[in-house]
Amino acid sequence: MPHTVEAVLRDELRRAGLPGHGALPRLLALLRASPEVHVTLAEVADMVAEAGLAMTSGEMARQLELLADHGLVGRLPTTTTELVFDTVPEPHSHLVYEESGQVVDLHVSPDTVLAMVRDALAKRPDSVEILVRFRRDPGTAPEPAIRITADKPEPDPES
Numbered sequence: 103m104p105h106t107v108e109a110v111l112r113d114e115l116r117r118a119g120l121p122g123h124g125a126l127p128r129l130l131a132l133l134r135a136s137p138e139v140h141v142t143l144a145e146v147a148d149m150v151a152e153a154g155l156a157m158t159s160g161e162m163a164r165q166l167e168l169l170a171d172h173g174l175v176g177r178l179p180t181t182t183t184e185l186v187f188d189t190v191p192e193p194h195s196h197l198v199y200e201e202s203g204q205v206v207d208l209h210v211s212p213d214t215v216l217a218m219v220r221d222a223l224a225k226r227p228d229s230v231e232i233l234v235r236f237r238r239d240p241g242t243a244p245e246p247a248i249r250i251t252a253d254k255p256e257p258d259p260e261s
C-alpha cells in the first residue's frame with residue numbers, strides 16, 4: 103500500500119482509539135480498496151489470503167468487530183444470519199431484496215430516501231419492511247438489544 107494511504111489509515115485508526123500498527127491498518131486498507139462494499143467474513147478471508155496477510159480467521163473476525171465497534175467499517179443489516187460488513191463507514195441507507203440477495207447502497211438526500219420509501223410502500227404494501235437504525239457514537243459500548251413491540255399484545259398462553 104502506498105505510504106500516503108498507509109499514513110492516512112494509521113491516523114484514522116489512532117483517532118478512533120485503535121493501534122495504528124500491526125495487522126489492523128493493512129486489514130482496513132484491504133477493506134477500503136475492495137470494489138465490493140458489502141463483504142462477508144468469507145470474502146474478507148479471501149482478500150486477506152490473497153494479500154498474504156498472516157492472520158487466523160478468529161483473529162480476522164475479532165479485528166473486523168473492532169473496526170466496526172469503532173465506526174471504521176459498518177455492519178450491514180441483513181436478512182440472513184451471515185455477518186456482513188460495510189466498507190463504507192458513513193451512515194447510509196440500503197435497499198435489501200430478499201429474492202435476489204441484492205443489497206443496494208443509497209447515498210441520497212433524506213428527501214429522496216423518503217420518496218423511495220413512500221414509493222416502495224405504495225407499490226408493495228404487503229411485502230416491504232422498513233428498518234430504521236439509530237446509530238450509536240462509535241467507541242461507546244453497544245446496549246443490549248431491547249425489543250419493544252407496539253400494538254401487539256403478548257399471546258395469551260391460556261388460549
Ligand SMILES: [Zn+2]
Nearest residue numbers: 188190196207
Ligand atoms: Zn452500504
